């Protein structure tokens with residue numbers, strides 16, 4: 475029990491007996507990186523944003539374009555296959571056509587096979603990598619980033635809930651969704667797993683904005699039927715039905731996927747978690763996205779709310795919410811035996827959110843221990859508890875969190891987690907994460923010497939690892955020279 479907290483007010487369990495079981499509807503996952511197909515998807519959801527991707531941008535995606543720069547991408551996890559885990563081409567050429575990767579190879583041999591009509595963009599002196607993946611972030615919380623003085627439960631009550639209320643206004647939600655996506659792009663993030671709010675309006679606004687930019691995004695409506703202000707509560711029935719409607723409307727449209735999103739165990743009744751589990755069973759290709767074992771008071775609270783369960787993770791496991799497409803943010807204080815075993819056995823994913831864990835004083839994620847145990851781990855910014863939307867800044871703090879536990883997070887491992895590792899954790903490695911032919915062309919152009927200090931540091935360095943380490947410790951949005959989404963330039967610094 476957390477004194478003085480409206481989130482801690484006990485409410486009665488909601489009876490689920492009248493819940494209508496819906497017939498699972500067949501959701502066809504469409505591969506739609508191509509401009510024409512995207513336009514059809516936009517038309518299907520009736521968007522005013524239709525014009526955003528027609529014309530010049532659609533043309534840009536269709537044409538074959540080659541980008542000359544240093545190129546780095548991963549083929550596997552450097553922690554397990556050190557020598558052949560990545561490909562680094564000092565003078566490389568990345569060829570893109572119709573929003574997809576054609577090839578990544580040495581400039582000299584690649585330029586010879588390029589069609590005469592192809593456009594060549596010269597980024598010599600810069601580094602091209604796949605776009606970054608953020609596996610845990612809340613778009614309605616961007617406006618309360620850097621809010622002072624609280625830990626998890628008090629921070630939710632004081633800052634988060636009043637902010638999330640505003641996202642029931644569709645115009646407000648759309649404006650903030652567009653702001654959020656433009657900030658992700660500016661920071662080099664091209665795919666994210668995103669919390670909206672309890673109101674479906676916030677999800678529609680987010681997906682409309684992401685579809686207009688043709689981004690590969692995963693999001694969902696928050697499920698929350700107790701221990702929060704009445705203006706943010708749904709019920710097991712309404713939460714199920716609204717999630718179902720959103721899955722039918724958005725899951726597999728364009729490059730979008732849906733995540734079933736209970737905020738965390740304390741704000742969902744057993745009936746609601748049961749309904750979430752039913753939804754997951756009916757739509758196995760949908761994701762589950764929630765929080766787990768972030769803060770010690772939170773863990774004690776879960777134990778008091780679910781005394782019949784073995785622990786926090788067992789609550790989710792019991793309701794069928796663990797699995798390869800389940801992403802649990804934080805997991806700072808897992809039981810090292812039982813809970814870690816369940817994470818590994820179920821192939822569930824943990825989102826490591828170092829800036830958030832430090833900001834809220836939650837604790838140190840046992841990064842190396844969990845990686846070595848075989849847990850699937852991705853990086854998350856967790857804004858607004860996180861303090862930056864930059865995955866580079868996240869790696870900076872992640873390195874320090876490891877150091878405080880006498881552990882290491884190497885630069886190669888860091889860039890793997892930011893790209894292919896993130897894609898694998900989100901079961902998207904067949905689409906994004908590296909530059910194998912046919913992958914979707916989400917990539918960024920990094921400027922390792924964007925600031926005077928990084929220039930001073932790197933003018934004397936020799937190796938790839940030194941460059942990557944300077945980027946992950948000193949880097950932020952200033953180092954993102956340009957961001958391309960499905961072959962279309964969405965951002966470039968002058």
Ligand SMILES: [Zn+2]
Nearest residue numbers: 612765803856
């Ligand atoms: Zn979070």
